[in-house]
Amino acid sequence: MSTGFKGGCLCGQVQFTSSADPLVAGHCHCTDCRKTSGTGHASNLCVPSAAVTIEGDLSSYARPADSGNIVTRMFCPKCGSPICSHNNAMEGMTFFRASVLDDPEVYQPQMAVYRSRAPSWDHADPNIANFDVMPEGGPEQAIAEASFE
Numbered sequence: 177m178s179t180g181f182k183g184g185c186l187c188g189q190v191q192f193t194s195s196a197d198p199l200v201a202g203h204c205h206c207t208d209c210r211k212t213s214g215t216g217h218a219s220n221l222c223v224p225s226a227a228v229t230i231e232g233d234l235s236s237y238a239r240p241a242d243s244g245n246i247v248t249r250m251f252c253p254k255c256g257s258p259i260c261s262h263n264n265a266m267e268g269m270t271f272f273r274a275s276v277l278d279d280p281e282v283y284q285p286q287m288a289v290y291r292s293r294a295p296s297w298d299h300a301d302p303n304i305a306n307f308d309v310m311p312e313g314g315p316e317q318a319i320a321e322a323s324f325e
């Protein structure tokens with residue numbers, strides 16, 4: 177198995193490569209993720225930004241999350257596909273959307289956060305860790321704990 181993964185947007189204008197495998201991966205049911213997802217949650221995988229190469233133009237939209245941290249979401253300005261996001265409390269990390277992976281099986285969710293905000297039709301996966309909100313300590317802690325599983 178090779179390390180890392182590739183992906184791109186619907187129109188192909190944006191292409192990205194990560195030389196690292198995901199550190200952590202999970203569904204987020206927060207309202208901001210839902211509104212940019214096309215369904216009840218976003219599926220995100222986190223890698224060190226140092227391992228990431230992105231080609232093409234990206235538009236971005238930044239807004240505070242519940243935590244007060246600023247989350248900047250990047251998307252293709254031509255086709256609108258969400259590509260990745262950054263959190264100002266987690267410098268050096270890039271969160272890619274599973275939806276734009278060339279091989280969607282690279283995404284293997286370990287957890288779901290903000291389950292309490294999920295619509296009734298977006299069912300919980302009993303095989304992963306489900307959190308009503310963000311686990312205490314925020315995404316940093318979630319990543320630290322998931323990494324030691």
Ligand SMILES: [Zn+2]
Pocket residue numbers: 185186187188189190252253254255256257
């Ligand atoms: Zn595009």
Ligand SMILES: [Zn+2]
Pocket residue numbers: 204205206207208209210218
């Ligand atoms: Zn979210």
